[in-house]
Amino acid sequence: MSNNTKIAVRTASSTYEVEIGSDLLPHIGARVDSLLNGGLCAGKQRVFVVTSPEIWKLHGERLASGFPSAPVLLSVPAGEQHKRLATVERLAEEMAQHGADRDSVLLAFGGGVIGDMTGFLAAMYMRGIRYVQVPTTLLAQVDSSIGGKTGVNLAAGKNLAGAFHHPLAVYADTSILSTLPPAELRAGLQESVKAGIIRDRALFDFLDTESAAVLRGDRDALTRVVADSVRVKADVVSADERELGLRMILNLGHTLGHAIEAATQYKQLLHGEAIAWGMIAATGIAAHRNLITADEAAQIERVVRAYGPLRSFTANATELVALTAKDKKNRSGARSFVLPLGIGDATVVRDVSEAELLEAAEAMMSEVNSLQVTA
Amino acid sequence: MSNNTKIAVRTASSTYEVEIGSDLLPHIGARVDSLLNGGLCAGKQRVFVVTSPEIWKLHGERLASGFPSAPVLLSVPAGEQHKRLATVERLAEEMAQHGADRDSVLLAFGGGVIGDMTGFLAAMYMRGIRYVQVPTTLLAQVDSSIGGKTGVNLAAGKNLAGAFHHPLAVYADTSILSTLPPAELRAGLQESVKAGIIRDRALFDFLDTESAAVLRGDRDALTRVVADSVRVKADVVSADERELGLRMILNLGHTLGHAIEAATQYKQLLHGEAIAWGMIAATGIAAHRNLITADEAAQIERVVRAYGPLRSFTANATELVALTAKDKKNRSGARSFVLPLGIGDATVVRDVSEAELLEAAEAMMSEVNSLQVTA
Structure with a gap:
């Protein structure tokens, strides 16, 4: 104790x-x-x-x-x-x-x-x-x-x-x-990966280098991951209780992730699995905007996938973009979107266009559909 | 304007x-x-x-x-x-x-x-x-x-x-x-009478002396009554937003009033009519305890009745007392009860016994039952 x-x-x-x-x-x-x-x-x-x-x-x-x-x-x-x-x-x-x-x-x-x-x-x-x-x-x-x-x-x-x-x-x-069933553990760990990306490089690195221990459920490794993830969330919530600003960064991957969940009636993917797809898409948008280096974007993608596998689902890109319009974070019609700026840093933007989002969703769905073909 | x-x-x-x-x-x-x-x-x-x-x-x-x-x-x-x-x-x-x-x-x-x-x-x-x-x-x-x-x-x-x-x-x-239907106006005015009793002697006196103008819906008289009643409520709420103390005095008449409403499935009396009965009962308990003078108790009863008539309903005293045990204001099993200390002053006590409450409820029901006989 x-x-x-x-x-x-x-x-x-x-x-x-x-x-x-x-x-x-x-x-x-x-x-x-x-x-x-x-x-x-x-x-x-x-x-x-x-x-x-x-x-x-x-x-x-x-x-x-x-x-x-x-x-x-x-x-x-x-x-x-x-x-x-x-x-x-x-x-x-x-x-x-x-x-x-x-x-x-x-x-x-x-x-x-x-x-x-x-x-x-x-x-x-x-x-x-x-x-x-x-x-x-x-x-x-x-x-x-x-x-x-x-x-x-x-x-x-x-x-x-x-x-x-x-x-x-x-x-x-x-x-x-x-x-816990292994798939649920893996999906849950995506929120820890998210915590590392947005705010805690050391946690991200630990999840990267110690993925084997974490994924086999090593108790000390898991306890550290839980504690570090809680610390990120607690810090962000303490700074912005009502989600007026900073707290929104906790939603990295969640705009498209929620759209995927809605499109599949919450039946095909676990929450963390949908968020994993959303984080890869958000990282892609950030890379296109040159907000993050190609190297860091690749690291993010690698670690997200290490806690995969990313599983396929049934949706189309246009539908997903339409569903993001219903996000609770939207204010007066403007869409909020979280983009990583590096490993351990993220920001909220409101100017992600439909076209940009559609491109990211199409890239994602192209991979998803290739998974379905090979499955 | x-x-x-x-x-x-x-x-x-x-x-x-x-x-x-x-x-x-x-x-x-x-x-x-x-x-x-x-x-x-x-x-x-x-x-x-x-x-x-x-x-x-x-x-x-x-x-x-x-x-x-x-x-x-x-x-x-x-x-x-x-x-x-x-x-x-x-x-x-x-x-x-x-x-x-x-x-x-x-x-x-x-x-x-x-x-x-x-x-x-x-x-x-x-x-x-x-x-x-x-x-x-x-x-x-x-x-x-x-x-x-x-x-x-x-x-x-x-x-x-x-x-x-x-x-x-x-x-x-x-x-x-x-x-508004006249009965609804009269019932609503009981909350203004309550505001006067607990906190505003001038409002109480106005409701007493100007009852004719108020009851015929004179616009100036009503606007004054509404404004004064709002002021009482606003002051009390400002001092105690979460009903941890002072705000409870707004519940004068409400413990038995709510019990009457519950016993009659909210179908026989308007809210203000039930509260009127509850205020008279509470005043009776306060008078028995010598917390209020007989003269002031009589004034309260007179003004409450001026905004009546107090209508009959079907319930029995034991049932009403049992229903007060479910009051939301109760904490850890102890019953809160508001008693008038005079005109313009009230307090919250937690030591009203079952026997005291039963006596008050029985006195009330005896009048109610006499109304039914004559009706």
């Missing part, structure tokens, strides 16, 4: 810690009780855990063992298709039936879908109660559990309804990652 | 103005454009008006005439039963289909239900966009449009899902009040 890393997120509205370690689960109960000044042990406050049956079966006992009394379980089935207002409403009704009040605390125990929904449930239940994030996927540990973005999907698009609502704390137990 | 009253709400998260006047509707477009630095006239930003067909038919043309281009209408049927997440979700989908982005602005044009839902829609759409309140009922003008409380009902209870999200501005056109 002494080797655990603690990283602070400091925003105008809230300050909290992200703790990363390889044996955290049994200790979370005591930590939450301490955050609540002993309110759990005293029986004054109650914890409601939102989780899926699969996660609870694998890890529930280790988590529950640390709580002074059994938390109330609120179960949601796994899957993006359940990330909707109807699910959040059902959970809120269950909480009310169990007598949850403004002092009750939610605990999100799962991947990004559960974290996003639980955070939004906490944001809206009685106009806001506290919650804790215990992310169980790499993607959730390095990205979605940090920064206070919560929400659900609309039919019209992903994460279109939500709130900024920070957790009391985030606990990332990296031992959980050994139970 | 020069006689309009402007009252500032200043909270940690937001500062905005409430403007009260008798011919505001045609000028709101220009005011909103000015708040957005000309964004409407320049065609950069778009306004989405949430309203009901009834309100739009009566007042839509006067509102729309002031906008540089026609706002997009989002229609919701009148009635508390539509104040649900499903309605908010449907409105969000419509916004997305119309291309609403983070710079778009919502305008709530209706009573409390529309205001609460529009505020919550604004709070959650793309994790928060701006909105303006144009309340069309007295209750909404003096109470629900101010203070940033937004939300919807769950099956388990009223306003159990929501957010704190302040409007850009509130425009209360008192000329609209002349189209």
Whole structure:
């Protein structure tokens, strides 16, 4: 436990810690009780855990063992298709039936879908109660559990309804990652590659030189990658809580990545896989604009591919460009786009033209289609 | 227009103005454009008006005439039963289909239900966009449009899902009040009586001595009552945005009032009528505790009844007391209760016992049941 890393997120509205370690689960109960000044042990406050049956079966006992009394379980089935207002409403009704009040605390125990929904449930239940994030996927540990973005999907698009609502704390137990399917681990690592590209050259280099250890799930290597990725996200969020400027750089690869996910109804690629394609396309645009050297662009592409394979999907370039027009980051009709300026540096531009984007999307789709032919 | 009253709400998260006047509707477009630095006239930003067909038919043309281009209408049927997440979700989908982005602005044009839902829609759409309140009922003008409380009902209870999200501005056109049914005007005035009791003796005295003018809808009298009531609410909200202390005094009469509404499925009394019963009960408890003089208690009761009649409903005292246990203001199981200390002063206590509450509820129900017998 002494080797655990603690990283602070400091925003105008809230300050909290992200703790990363390889044996955290049994200790979370005591930590939450301490955050609540002993309110759990005293029986004054109650914890409601939102989780899926699969996660609870694998890890529930280790988590529950640390709580002074059994938390109330609120179960949601796994899957993006359940990330909707109807699910959040059902959970809120269950909480009310169990007598949850403004002092009750939610605990999100799962991947990004559960974290996003639980955070939004906490944001809206009685106009806001506290919650804790215990992310169980790499993607959730390095990205979605940090920064206070919560929400659900609309039919019209992903994460279109939500709130900024920070957790009391985030606990990332990296031992959980050994139970992840390899494809999910690889896809999650693309967010760490992204963190390296936009802000942390040393992390990028580590991911480059130590890719073998990281990909076979070496615990020390993974814990370092998670901690460094969290640090990038925490720093950026601390500087720009509401995504008015800097925070947008976290969206490197996400404009086209989201378009790919939308075009394929979120069914063909994992999030990180779509983002990987988007990062290569964004790097291509930056290289065309001479914002990044050919050498650095090649390094980026090499490391992204090392955490691949990049898998094929069904879409066409024109459709993808049209879908980027719906990006939430767009303001008054202007499209925001993140471009790498080198390894460890990125910027947000608003002048990427349709033509430029189409060219990048066509180059991408030409590779994708060649993959389909050879598959 | 020069006689309009402007009252500032200043909270940690937001500062905005409430403007009260008798011919505001045609000028709101220009005011909103000015708040957005000309964004409407320049065609950069778009306004989405949430309203009901009834309100739009009566007042839509006067509102729309002031906008540089026609706002997009989002229609919701009148009635508390539509104040649900499903309605908010449907409105969000419509916004997305119309291309609403983070710079778009919502305008709530209706009573409390529309205001609460529009505020919550604004709070959650793309994790928060701006909105303006144009309340069309007295209750909404003096109470629900101010203070940033937004939300919807769950099956388990009223306003159990929501957010704190302040409007850009509130425009209360008192000329609209002349189209209200008399019962709704009377019920709304109970919130003004409440404002007088908790914080403004002069307003209370005006409501007492000028009840005839106020009740016949005299425009000057009503405009004064609205402005004074808004001032009380704005002051309290400015001092305690998140209802951690002082703001709770706004709930005078609401603990039992909400219980009455819940017991009658919100179908037998208007909100203000239920609150009137609750204020009389709370005054009774305060008098029993010798927190208020018998004379002042009698004055309160007289003025509350002047804005009646207090109508009967079907419930029993035990049930009402049980329902107060579900109050959102309760923390860690303790019941909060607002008691008047005099005219213009109130406090929040947490030690009202079940027995005390039951006695007050029984006294109330004994009068209610006598009304039913004579009816």
